[in-house]
Amino acid sequence: MHRIRCPFCGARDETEFAYRGDATKRRPPDDADEDAFFDYVYRRANPKDWHVEWWHHTGGCRRLVKVVRHTVTHEVHWTGWPDQPPSLPDGAP
Amino acid sequence: MSRYGALRVLREGLTGNRGWQPVWREPQPKESYEVVIVGGGGHGLATAFYLAAEHGITDVAVLEKGALGQGNVGRNTTIIRSNYLLPANTAFYERSLKLWESLERTLDFNTMVSQRGVLNLYHSDAQRDAFARRGNAMRLAGIDAELLNRDEVRELVPLLDFKDARFPIEGGLLQRRGGTARHDAVAWGFARAADQRGVDLIQDCEVTGFDIDGDRVRAVRTTRGPIRARKVGIAVAGHTSQVAQLAGLDLPIESHVLQAFVTEAVKPLLHHVVTFGAAHFYISQSDKGGLVFGGDLDGWNSFAQRGNLPTMERVMSSAVAMLPCLGRLRVVRQWGGVMDMSFDGSPFICRTPIEGLYLNGGWCYGGFKATPGSGWCFAHTIAKDEPHPDNAAYTIERFREGRLIDESGHGPFPWAH
Ligand SMILES: Cc1cc2nc3c(=O)[nH]c(=O)nc-3n(C[C@H](O)[C@H](O)[C@H](O)COP(=O)(O)OP(=O)(O)OC[C@H]3O[C@@H](n4cnc5c(N)ncnc54)[C@H](O)[C@@H]3O)c2cc1C
Ligand SMILES: [Zn+2]
Numbered sequence: 093m094h095r096i097r098c099p100f101c102g103a104r105d106e107t108e109f110a111y112r113g114d115a116t117k118r119r120p121p122d123d124a125d126e127d128a129f130f131d132y133v134y135r136r137a138n139p140k141d142w143h144v145e146w147w148h149h150t151g152g153c154r155r156l157v158k159v160v161r162h163t164v165t166h167e168v169h170w171t172g173w174p175d176q177p178p179s180l181p182d183g184a185p
Numbered sequence: 186m187s188r189y190g191a192l193r194v195l196r197e198g199l200t201g202n203r204g205w206q207p208v209w210r211e212p213q214p215k216e217s218y219e220v221v222i223v224g225g226g227g228h229g230l231a232t233a234f235y236l237a238a239e240h241g242i243t244d245v246a247v248l249e250k251g252a253l254g255q256g257n258v259g260r261n262t263t264i265i266r267s268n269y270l271l272p273a274n275t276a277f278y279e280r281s282l283k284l285w286e287s288l289e290r291t292l293d294f295n296t297m298v299s300q301r302g303v304l305n306l307y308h309s310d311a312q313r314d315a316f317a318r319r320g321n322a323m324r325l326a327g328i329d330a331e332l333l334n335r336d337e338v339r340e341l342v343p344l345l346d347f348k349d350a351r352f353p354i355e356g357g358l359l360q361r362r363g364g365t366a367r368h369d370a371v372a373w374g375f376a377r378a379a380d381q382r383g384v385d386l387i388q389d390c391e392v393t394g395f396d397i398d399g400d401r402v403r404a405v406r407t408t409r410g411p412i413r414a415r416k417v418g419i420a421v422a423g424h425t426s427q428v429a430q431l432a433g434l435d436l437p438i439e440s441h442v443l444q445a446f447v448t449e450a451v452k453p454l455l456h457h458v459v460t461f462g463a464a465h466f467y468i469s470q471s472d473k474g475g476l477v478f479g480g481d482l483d484g485w486n487s488f489a490q491r492g493n494l495p496t497m498e499r500v501m502s503s504a505v506a507m508l509p510c511l512g513r514l515r516v517v518r519q520w521g522g523v524m525d526m527s528f529d530g531s532p533f534i535c536r537t538p539i540e541g542l543y544l545n546g547g548w549c550y551g552g553f554k555a556t557p558g559s560g561w562c563f564a565h566t567i568a569k570d571e572p573h574p575d576n577a578a579y580t581i582e583r584f585r586e587g588r589l590i591d592e593s594g595h596g597p598f599p600w601a602h
Contacts, residue, residue, distance in 0.1 A: 093494050094485075107495050111485045111600055113439070126585065133597050134437035134528050134584045138426035140488045163440070163486045166493075 094161070097171045100153045108151030115146045115158050115178070140164060142184045146174075188293050208373065209380035214387050217413035218246045220567060221405055223392045223428060224421035225249025227258035227368075227553065228545050230375035230386075231560020232418055232567070234292075237382035239561070240568035245384045246414075248407060250391035254372030257422050258553065260490075260522035262445050262479045264458050264467060265554040266303045266363030267328055270319045273578035273590050274531065275326040280575050281558025282328075282362060288557060294374030296366050297472065303363030303458040304333075304341065306507070308352045312462050316358040323360070331359045342459055346509050352463035364458060365469050371556055395432045401540040402432070418543040418567050423488065423523025425546035432539055436546070437528040437584050439599040441482045442521045443550045444492030446500065448514040450474030459507070466503035476511065478504060482524065482550070484600050492521040524550050529583075530602030531590035534562050534576040543567050544581065549602055 094106035114136055120128035140163055147157045160170040160178050170179045197204050220236060222229045225247045236242040247253075265285055267278035284291075285298050307313045313332075320330035334356045339347060347354055380386055387409070394406035395417070404413040421428045426438050451474050458469040468478035480500035483493050497519065505512045527533070527547030532555065537544050545563045548555060562576035572579075578590060595601040 105495075106493075113486075113598065113600070130585050135435045136426070136437065136439055137430075137435060138439050138486065140424075140427055140440070143486050145486065161485075164488050166487065166489060 094166060094168055096147055096157065096159060096168055098149045098152055098155070098157050099171060099173055100155055101149065104149070104152060108149060109147040109157070110150045112146035112148050112156065115144045142169065142180055144178045189295070208377040209386050212385045212387065214246060214248075214385065214390065214407070214409055214412055218385070219244040219414070220416045220418065221245075221412060221414035222247045222418045222420055223405065224256075224419065225253040225376070225386060225388065226256040226420065226422055227254075227372055227375065227556040228422070228548070228559045228563065229418075229420035230254075230372060230379055231556050232420060232545065232563040233384045234375045234379040234382070235561045235564035236568060237379060237384055239564055242568055243383035245379075246412065247379070247384060247386050248390045248392055248405070248412070249386070249388050250408075252388050253376050253386060254369060257522040257524070258372045258556070259369050260445065260520060261368055261550075261553040262467065262469070262477050263365040263368045263553060264303065264363070264469065265298070265366055266360055266458075267554075268303060268305070268319065268323060268330065268358065268360045268363060269592060270322050271590055271592055272326070274592055275323060275328060277558055277562070277575045277579070278554065279326065279328050280561065281555050284557035284561060285366060285554075286362075288366075288371075288374070292374040292378045294370060294377060296370045296374050298366045299364045300362050301364040301457050301469070302359055302361045303460070304338070305358045305460045306338070306345070306354050306462045307356055307358070308354060308462045310355070313355055320358050329360060329362050331361070333357045333359055342455070342457060344454060344508055344510050345459070346507060349506065352506065368553060375560070392428060393431070395542070397432060397539055400538070402542040414541075416541045416543065416567055418545060418563060420545040420563065422546065422548060422552065423525050425525040425544075429544065429546075432537070432542055434537060436533075436581065438525050438547055439486050440488055441484070441524050441526045441600055442487040442489060442492060443479065443482050443524050444496060444500070444519060444521045445477065445479045446497075446516050447471070447475040447477050447518045448511070449517050451476075451514065454510070455508070461503055461507045463506070464499070464503040466500065466507060468504065468508070475517070476514065482526070482600055483521075488523050490521050490523060492519060524548070526599035526602060528597045528599055529589040529591040530593055530595065531579065532559070533579050533581055534559060534566060535572060535580045536566065536570070537581065
């Protein structure tokens with residue numbers, strides 16, 4: 093069970109959240125080319141390492157939370173607001 | 186090597202079982218091969234077998250970073266079926282099911298293929314209509330499918346909860362030719378049959394890089410030294426992203442963990458594979474008597490081969506909702522495997538932008554049933570340098586071209602497929 097600290101509500105169980113995937117992707121401008129949209133929607137680094145990702149606090153404040161979590165140990169290192177730059181542990185790629 | 190048979194078993198039994206030999210060699214890797222397959226799971230081993238058996242290509246090595254068959258091929262819930270809706274999937278999975286039907290003769294190995302029937306329950310009129318549509322699509326493709334009403338389901342599986350007011354069982358879609366197979370035996374059978382035809386199975390040999398010259402692959406780098414190859418096929422399941430990245434490809438794949446559960450053994454009580462229609466849950470009973478079941482992915486990117494409690498709780502509640510009699514059984518084993526979840530829930534069996542490099546992956550949690558078909562189609566793609574019609578739709582480019590094969594209609598969210 094992950095414990096995820098929502099910046100608004102505090103530390104909560106993972107069951108209150110809905111996972112929303114990779115948070116490093118930015119939606120390209122509407123007039124961007126196919127490549128840019130392919131990259132945004134489909135291309136993923138899928139790291140076996142620290143992963144910056146969205147968790148939607150559906151069972152709480154309903155805000156999106158940005159989370160830095162390890163995909164092997166499942167350790168949650170950092171959580172923050174969507175517009176905050178994520179803080180990665182020392183030595184993370 | 187002698188073939189297996191009743192007389193052999195009898196003779197060995199009477200002489201203390203001292204005559205059995207290891208069923209495959211442990212060769213040293215050669216400097217070069219015509220074809221190198223990365224990954225010694227079900228798909229890699231099947232590919233090597235069909236390269237030798239169907240295309241006469243025997244200068245083949247399978248490189249496995251650990252021991253053969255310890256990945257997902259040995260971790261799944263062993264369900265085989267071809268009950269799909271979309272044409273690309275019906276053709277491919279039906280080819281695979283046909284290969285399952287004669288696999289024991291093909292491999293001279295008891296893979297315990299059991300066509301006990303796969304029954305998908307429906308609980309509402311809308312779900313019945315969707316199942317009727319899928320069943321009709323299957324029948325149009327020449328695949329067996331029967332839509333059952335509530336009484337017909339009750340006759341087949343009387344222990345289901347027919348009194349559940351929240352999710353009443355209204356009927357089911359039955360594919361009688363679906364069923365289960367012994368997962369470990371599938372890996373061992375393909376391994377032995379490939380070895381017999383001259384394929385080198387090389388364990389403890391992790392691929393750590395590719396030598397790419399211009400846009401052509403020349404060699405793989407491994408923990409046991411470089412190995413040259415004219416053609417290289419990737420079949421590494423949960424680590425597809427990592428291995429493809431060694432060749433500079435970022436694929437539409439995320440890795441997720443899926444769990445499986447087994448109860449203590451009891452006398453036969455469930456004779457089919459049954460899936461719940463009100464939640465994601467599937468169950469069958471193994472020949473040893475344990476109930477084998479699973480449900481949803483844990484739902485977030487993970488490379489840990491273990492599961493988490495919230496999903497366990499969800500799976501257990503589905504289990505007792507569908508089959509209340511399970512409530513008294515103890516779960517004795519639980520484990521997880523890493524799935525290469527693609528963005529439309531369908532796989533890749535294709536060429537890549539790099540000449541001589543081929544991709545087999547994106548199997549999500551449905552790749553066990555695909556094992557023979559996937560090996561057969563991947564071998565064809567590698568040998569002929571072009572896909573067979575049955576895997577022609579499973580390309581990487583389909584995402585850019587908008588030709589998704591989204592069987593469940595969940596959209597570009599790998600954890601939802
Ligand atoms: C719990 C669970 C239940 C499932 N249930 C079903 C089911 O009921 N029906 C169904 O059809 N499917 C099911 N699946 C899915 C199915 O098991 C997989 O899709 C399928 O086994 C994947 O193909 P594989 O057998 O080749 O994978 P694997 O056996 O995982 O083989 C891949 C191999 O590649 C090796 N490898 C990785 N990286 C490297 C490297 N760099 N160098 C060398 N080797 C490498 C790995 O060690 C591994 O042995 C289930 C999976 C799980 C985990
Ligand atoms: Zn919150």
